[in-house]
Amino acid sequence: MKRHFDTDLEDLRGRLLRMGGLCEEMVQHAVKVVVERDVSRLAAVQGWERQVNALHIEIDEVCLRLIALHQPAAGDLRLIAAAIKINSDLERVGDQAVNIAETGGYLCKEPLIKLGDIPRMVEVAAGMLKDSLDAFARGDVELARDVIKRDDEEDRLKSQTFNELVTLMQRDASAIQRGMDIILIARNLERIADHATNIAEDVIFMVLGKDIRHSSEEI
Amino acid sequence: MKRHFDTDLEDLRGRLLRMGGLCEEMVQHAVKVVVERDVSRLAAVQGWERQVNALHIEIDEVCLRLIALHQPAAGDLRLIAAAIKINSDLERVGDQAVNIAETGGYLCKEPLIKLGDIPRMVEVAAGMLKDSLDAFARGDVELARDVIKRDDEEDRLKSQTFNELVTLMQRDASAIQRGMDIILIARNLERIADHATNIAEDVIFMVLGKDIRHSSEEI
Numbered sequence: 001m002k003r004h005f006d007t008d009l010e011d012l013r014g015r016l017l018r019m020g021g022l023c024e025e026m027v028q029h030a031v032k033v034v035v036e037r038d039v040s041r042l043a044a045v046q047g048w049e050r051q052v053n054a055l056h057i058e059i060d061e062v063c064l065r066l067i068a069l070h071q072p073a074a075g076d077l078r079l080i081a082a083a084i085k086i087n088s089d090l091e092r093v094g095d096q097a098v099n100i101a102e103t104g105g106y107l108c109k110e111p112l113i114k115l116g117d118i119p120r121m122v123e124v125a126a127g128m129l130k131d132s133l134d135a136f137a138r139g140d141v142e143l144a145r146d147v148i149k150r151d152d153e154e155d156r157l158k159s160q161t162f163n164e165l166v167t168l169m170q171r172d173a174s175a176i177q178r179g180m181d182i183i184l185i186a187r188n189l190e191r192i193a194d195h196a197t198n199i200a201e202d203v204i205f206m207v208l209g210k211d212i213r214h215s216s217e218e219i
Numbered sequence: 220m221k222r223h224f225d226t227d228l229e230d231l232r233g234r235l236l237r238m239g240g241l242c243e244e245m246v247q248h249a250v251k252v253v254v255e256r257d258v259s260r261l262a263a264v265q266g267w268e269r270q271v272n273a274l275h276i277e278i279d280e281v282c283l284r285l286i287a288l289h290q291p292a293a294g295d296l297r298l299i300a301a302a303i304k305i306n307s308d309l310e311r312v313g314d315q316a317v318n319i320a321e322t323g324g325y326l327c328k329e330p331l332i333k334l335g336d337i338p339r340m341v342e343v344a345a346g347m348l349k350d351s352l353d354a355f356a357r358g359d360v361e362l363a364r365d366v367i368k369r370d371d372e373e374d375r376l377k378s379q380t381f382n383e384l385v386t387l388m389q390r391d392a393s394a395i396q397r398g399m400d401i402i403l404i405a406r407n408l409e410r411i412a413d414h415a416t417n418i419a420e421d422v423i424f425m426v427l428g429k430d431i432r433h434s435s436e437e438i
Contacts, residue, residue, distance in 0.1 A: 053433035060430065064300055071290040081283055084303055166399060170392045177385055183399065187406070211279065214272035 005070045012062050012083055013137070016090070019055040020133040022048050023090050026097035027129065027192060031122045033104030034185060035115065045101040052094040059087045075206075082206040086136065089195040089202075093129065096188040096195075103181050103188075113178040116164045117157045121189040124154045128196035135203045144207075147200035154193040161186040224289045231281050231302055232356070235309070238274040239352040241267050242309050245316035246348065246411060250341045252323030253404060254334065264320040271313040278306045294425075301425040305355065308414040308421075312348065315407040315414075322400050322407075332397040335383045336376045340408040343373045347415035354422045363426075366419035373412035380405040 135144040354363040
């Protein structure tokens with residue numbers, strides 16, 4: 001027979017995945033403001049942010065209530081602790097998506113500028129976010145390790161984008177403001193990848209009870 | 220008579236404040252790399268980061284152990300939940316300090332560039348960090364509210380810095396790379412202020428049991 005507590009934990013997992021799904025949508029749409037110059041998507045991103053913020057508060061409440069009511073230990077406690085942290089990472093992913101969409105909104109009013117590696121950065125960050133959430137849903141340690149490995153690629157793309165844009169800005173002063181905006185978007189994407197990495201580390205801790213953060217050990 | 224649990228909670232609070240103190244030192248020294256062009260401080264900042272990272276893992280372990288052993292409720296549980304979140308914010312403050320020191324390291328090799336509002340941004344961010352930790356140490360809700368209010372000033376200073384530097388970069392292409400570096404430092408300082416704001420919000424939740432995040436209510 002299923003414990004009542006198991007149902008509660010399922011519910012918690014479900015809420016977190018719903019929040020994660022919203023964050024994925026936010027990132028996808030935010031990026032379209034930039035890449036497709038489709039400013040109409042900005043309002044949708046801002047609307048989802050309100051839902052994400054509501055879930056942020058709600059999930060924290062659920063976590064504390066579950067601890068107080070069920071006095072969890074071992075794996076159950078690690079799941080709840082992971083949920084508290086993933087909740088906070090997802091909320092910040094939502095913030096980054098709003099930043100991207102808003103900066104994209106300014107860029108739409110200006111002449112087109114080369115985006116360089118931004119589309120590739122989007123692909124890597126969105127893929128990492130999706131897979132970190134799948135790893136959480138399935139408790140999949142291998143997938144979580146794979147997410148963590150991909151973070152280096154995103155950092156490399158960000159540095160490349162920085163360098164290309166600085167060169168462009170040095171050649172064409174009229175591109176400085178827009179170049180800066182693209183650099184900030186690259187930075188937002190890099191941070192989304194960082195949050196996905198955090199989520200993946202939390203999944204590994206949740207499943208194995210092993211804290212691999214800050215460790216140089218082979219993941 | 221003091222409960223054994225109370226001693227454990229005191230110990231947790233102490234560790235978190237030690238970590239906070241290290242983060243404050245890191246910020247102060249990182250900023251000196253930039254403002255005083257004193258690159259010798261970079262190694263110290265990197266050394267403290269290792270200590271902060273070790274505490275980050277240790278504090279999470281302590282929190283989970285306390286929950287499993289003592290099955291806390293109400294205020295005790297809120298303290299532990301706040302500790303988990305403050306721990307993660309402090310670790311990120313440490314990361315921002317390392318970023319500032321490293322960017323400062325590059326800048327030291329280049330001709331001097333006007334820092335504009337950076338010293339004022341440092342003052343605001345460092346003050347917010349200090350006061351958020353004091354608010355945590357004393358459970359001081361008024362001080363926490365005051366920290367949250369100061370975040371707008373930091374955001375305003377950051378926007379001003381951005382605008383000034385873009386203008387400078389447009390006038391002088393040779394300043395673009397350095398201008399970008401200062402903008403990134405401004406961004407790091409803004410994020411330190413954001414983390415201090417998060418800590419202050421956690422203190423209010425810890426003391427009053429009231430979640431004021433994402434709320435438009437008068438703080």
